[in-house]
Amino acid sequence: MTQHRQLRAGGLFAGLAVAGIVVSGCAGGTAPAAPSAEAVACDPDADVTITVGERPTADQAANLEAWENAVAAFEEAHPNITIDDEETKYDVATFPALLVGGTLPTTLQVPFTDIQSLIERGQAADITAYVEDDEVLSQLNPQLAAVTQDADGRTYGVVRAAYTMGLIYNRALFEEAGLDPDAPPTTWDDVLEAAATVSEETGQTGFIIPTTANTGGWLLTSMSYSNGDLVEEVDGDTTTVTLDTPGMEASLQFLHDVRWEADAAGANYLYDNNAIRDDIAAGAIGQSLNGANLYNSLVIGRGMPKEDFGLAPFPVGDDPVGVLGGGNIQWYNPKATPDQICAALEWTKFYFLDRYVDEDAATTWAEAQVADDLPVGLPEVPVVSDEQYETYLGWIDPYINVPRENYTAYLDSLATATIVPEPAKKAQELYAALDPIVQAVLTREDADFSELLSSAETQVQDLVDAE
Numbered sequence: 001m002t003q004h005r006q007l008r009a010g011g012l013f014a015g016l017a018v019a020g021i022v023v024s025g026c027a028g029g030t031a032p033a034a035p036s037a038e039a040v041a042c043d044p045d046a047d048v049t050i051t052v053g054e055r056p057t058a059d060q061a062a063n064l065e066a067w068e069n070a071v072a073a074f075e076e077a078h079p080n081i082t083i084d085d086e087e088t089k090y091d092v093a094t095f096p097a098l099l100v101g102g103t104l105p106t107t108l109q110v111p112f113t114d115i116q117s118l119i120e121r122g123q124a125a126d127i128t129a130y131v132e133d134d135e136v137l138s139q140l141n142p143q144l145a146a147v148t149q150d151a152d153g154r155t156y157g158v159v160r161a162a163y164t165m166g167l168i169y170n171r172a173l174f175e176e177a178g179l180d181p182d183a184p185p186t187t188w189d190d191v192l193e194a195a196a197t198v199s200e201e202t203g204q205t206g207f208i209i210p211t212t213a214n215t216g217g218w219l220l221t222s223m224s225y226s227n228g229d230l231v232e233e234v235d236g237d238t239t240t241v242t243l244d245t246p247g248m249e250a251s252l253q254f255l256h257d258v259r260w261e262a263d264a265a266g267a268n269y270l271y272d273n274n275a276i277r278d279d280i281a282a283g284a285i286g287q288s289l290n291g292a293n294l295y296n297s298l299v300i301g302r303g304m305p306k307e308d309f310g311l312a313p314f315p316v317g318d319d320p321v322g323v324l325g326g327g328n329i330q331w332y333n334p335k336a337t338p339d340q341i342c343a344a345l346e347w348t349k350f351y352f353l354d355r356y357v358d359e360d361a362a363t364t365w366a367e368a369q370v371a372d373d374l375p376v377g378l379p380e381v382p383v384v385s386d387e388q389y390e391t392y393l394g395w396i397d398p399y400i401n402v403p404r405e406n407y408t409a410y411l412d413s414l415a416t417a418t419i420v421p422e423p424a425k426k427a428q429e430l431y432a433a434l435d436p437i438v439q440a441v442l443t444r445e446d447a448d449f450s451e452l453l454s455s456a457e458t459q460v461q462d463l464v465d466a467e
Helices: 014-025 059-075 094-103 112-120 142-148 171-176 190-200 215-226 246-261 272-281 294-299 339-356 359-371 386-399 405-411 427-443 448-467
Strands: 047-050 081-085 109-111 160-168 232-236 238-241 287-291 309-313 322-331
Touching: 014 359, 047 109, 047 339, 047 405, 059 081, 059 294, 059 339, 059 359, 081 339, 109 112, 109 339, 112 142, 112 322, 142 322, 160 171, 160 232, 160 339, 171 309, 190 246, 190 287, 215 246, 215 287, 215 322, 215 405, 215 427, 238 448, 246 448, 272 287, 272 294, 294 309, 309 405, 322 339, 339 359, 359 386, 427 448
Parallel strands: 047 081
Antiparallel strands: 109 322, 160 287, 160 309, 160 322, 232 238
8 A cells, every 4th residue: 555645835726836746747748849929929909700618508598698798798898809609618538639620719728637738749829928918917826827837937828717625515404404504514524424414314315426427536536635645646757546545445434434334325326417416406415525616506507595505625534635626727729820819818818817806897797797696706716816816805895695604614724725636647547447436335335445446556557557
């Protein structure tokens, strides 16, 4: 078994600073050369059309309406820029072929875990000269910005959102069970006890996580971080997969105890991430684990009463290395023209960032959100400095329409949290190998943790070594 590997960096973004180092060696290839000054010159008044990915689908009515309103407002403010929006989202399996074929949008979201490999393969535009003196982009949190930079400090993307994992819980079920929703569980023992109480007193599921489509493995990885062990160790060009560890076994023991000792895991052990959100929103699940940015998905998308949405810090185990986190990076097509990149950056600022640094933009955004019955004041990891974020909260205070007091424990935790990135190599394959282990522990009381973990470790190590 692999011994604990403690990250000794403190503070909210210490782990993300580590992330920039860890993922920098995760793909082969040569980084593109820095462009010349002539290559990056653009005319901000030129007539230009850009394609923007991630248009909400038709079944997301509220989000789609808000998106269309934003596109219209942007084009009104920038009459020389036309947006062709499309539903294209980042997919690691199809991205290279679409890029070579010239069919990717000018800009779209990519995850934290993939930006460094895109940089090294020359699959992301170097936007350094566009952003370094920009009034908005220069105010972003520098440690978050480091995730988008290469070893020479050149920039290839814009962080537009960051998150940590959290404990999602139903405040109404807590009250029904006689638990204090303002004092959520903080440790795994607390979660287990609350799960048993919710199940006994309400008849609903006390605790369960999704277990399919790689989400079971993703969450088990998060639990391992909390319980003291990473799932990969990187030493230069060598990556060692570390699944058969005390942290992993402690995580599986917790799941075993919820299911077999407390009988509080319900009856569905093959949840996907959408189905479990449906049941959380419907009040059928007391606690689960997920990204802490689920408010929109549960409350706006699924109608969960906002007073019922509970969010707490990810439970703490023994000797945690930190909390798994990540976020969204706006990527820019290396085949785009300078005018298109400048226009795409204007869209990024308009849609995602302006409100954090400009009072008029903040209040205009907040007023529009309220008019559309959309949330203002969601719990989030700030993409700007703490000082600037407090200023932003002051600007939007009259419009805040979410009960931030219900997220006090989570918000307070951000000041000291160490965010640790997802695995640098074969993350999705690793998660896929862990899914069946989560399922096995929930369906077989005698599942052998070490045997299952050792087999998965060998399987994923072979994939890493073959890269």
